[in-house]
Amino acid sequence: MFRHAIVRKPCRNLVRGISTALLGKPDYEQALRQHAAYVDALRSCGLEVVVLEADESYPDSTFVEDTAVVTEKIAVISNPGAPSRRGEEGSIAEALKSFFSSLEYIKPPGTLEGGDVMRAGDHFYIGLSQRTNREGANQLVQILEKSGYAASLVPLEHVLHLKTGVVYLENKKLLAAGEFIAHPVFKEYHLIPAAVDELYAANSLWVNGWVLVPAGFNKTRRAIENLGYSVKTVDVSEFRKLDGGLSCLSLRF
Ligand code: CIR
Numbered sequence: 001m002f003r004h005a006i007v008r009k010p011c012r013n014l015v016r017g018i019s020t021a022l023l024g025k026p027d028y029e030q031a032l033r034q035h036a037a038y039v040d041a042l043r044s045c046g047l048e049v050v051v052l053e054a055d056e057s058y059p060d061s062t063f064v065e066d067t068a069v070v071t072e073k074i075a076v077i078s079n080p081g082a083p084s085r086r087g088e089e090g091s092i093a094e095a096l097k098s099f100f101s102s103l104e105y106i107k108p109p110g111t112l113e114g115g116d117v118m119r120a121g122d123h124f125y126i127g128l129s130q131r132t133n134r135e136g137a138n139q140l141v142q143i144l145e146k147s148g149y150a151a152s153l154v155p156l157e158h159v160l161h162l163k164t165g166v167v168y169l170e171n172k173k174l175l176a177a178g179e180f181i182a183h184p185v186f187k188e189y190h191l192i193p194a195a196v197d198e199l200y201a202a203n204s205l206w207v208n209g210w211v212l213v214p215a216g217f218n219k220t221r222r223a224i225e226n227l228g229y230s231v232k233t234v235d236v237s238e239f240r241k242l243d244g245g246l247s248c249l250s251l252r253f
Helices: 012-016 028-044 089-096 134-146 218-226
Strands: 004-008 048-052 068-070 075-077 117-120 123-128 150-155 166-168 173-176 190-193 205-207 210-214 230-234
Touching: 004 028, 004 089, 012 028, 028 048, 028 230, 048 089, 068 089, 075 089, 117 166, 123 134, 134 150, 166 205, 190 218, 210 218, 218 230
Parallel strands: 004 048, 123 150, 173 190, 210 230
Antiparallel strands: 068 075, 117 123, 166 173, 205 210
16 A cells, blocks of 8 residues: 655646657646646545645656655665656655655666556566666666565567556556567466557556546546446546656655
């Protein structure tokens, strides 16, 4: 169960964020409203949410998930692989110091973004992506193993981050899309495929028994409901324009 979340309000410079989505520029006011509703949804799942002020120096800084890997035992500050995102992690480290007496760090030449790290129980899957290199992933494996966790590496083919395409819904269930549907590394799990025309909905988010699903992806929402989960839909259309999804917008621990 999670008790806390850290989020950061989107900044006006959001429109300059990295994007491959070809969905147009995000609307800042709409992004602010959607972000506030996202925070409400996290609170309604029982989380205490720290809301950091926007940081105009970093267009993508609302996607805080990429800046750290946090569990009930450890907080690891990442070294983002995207040059324009390097430095976002500094203020996240400051925020995490209120919860952890010491922090771990991914150090250059290692790069790692938290979106590439999926926890399933005490096992962590780390995607090797354009953003997370083998050196960064290996540093994280060492830190995790020191704390009693296990980890394995998953080379990615098409997606931005591991959790763009696969998320853990607890109880041995994975919601997956595209390259992860028949991936041998996940064969021990019960796999729920996101609908083929709803790949974006693979980035849904389990929070304390609820599953947050992006609004507008009804087939995937129904598939998750049919498993017995209570679903909350949250509209994140403005963040989707920057390749971001529900998990990207918070650190949960
Ligand atoms: C980026 O390309 O870094 C941002 N525009 C989107 C980050 C999404 N984060 C995530 O999947 N964890």
